[in-house]
Amino acid sequence: MSFNLNFRNSEERKVHLESLIDIPSINPGRYDSRTRYNRLDFLIHDKFGPGFVDEVMNSDEIVVFFAHGHEKLIHNQPKNLAC
Numbered sequence: 161m162s163f164n165l166n167f168r169n170s171e172e173r174k175v176h177l178e179s180l181i182d183i184p185s186i187n188p189g190r191y192d193s194r195t196r197y198n199r200l201d202f203l204i205h206d207k208f209g210p211g212f213v214d215e216v217m218n219s220d221e222i223v224v225f226f227a228h229g230h231e232k233l234i235h236n237q238p239k240n241l242a243c
């Protein structure tokens with residue numbers, strides 16, 4: 161299933177993130193740089209906390225929205241290169 165959510169600003173992103181956090185049946189996985197992520201995937205980062213993938217930049221980079229704002233992270237890395 162594909163969702164086409166377009167956020168106009170950070171406030172809309174923050175509302176979306178809060179709604180994900182408030183749904184007890186949604187269990188985000190821990191961020192792992194070896195995992196390939198898709199837009200809107202919900203995850204938990206050890207440093208930044210809960211967030212969702214706002215943009216897939218390319219096969220190796222994603223932009224994740226956290227409560228404090230955006231962070232660029234790597235993904236889809238072979239085991240020997242993963243941090």
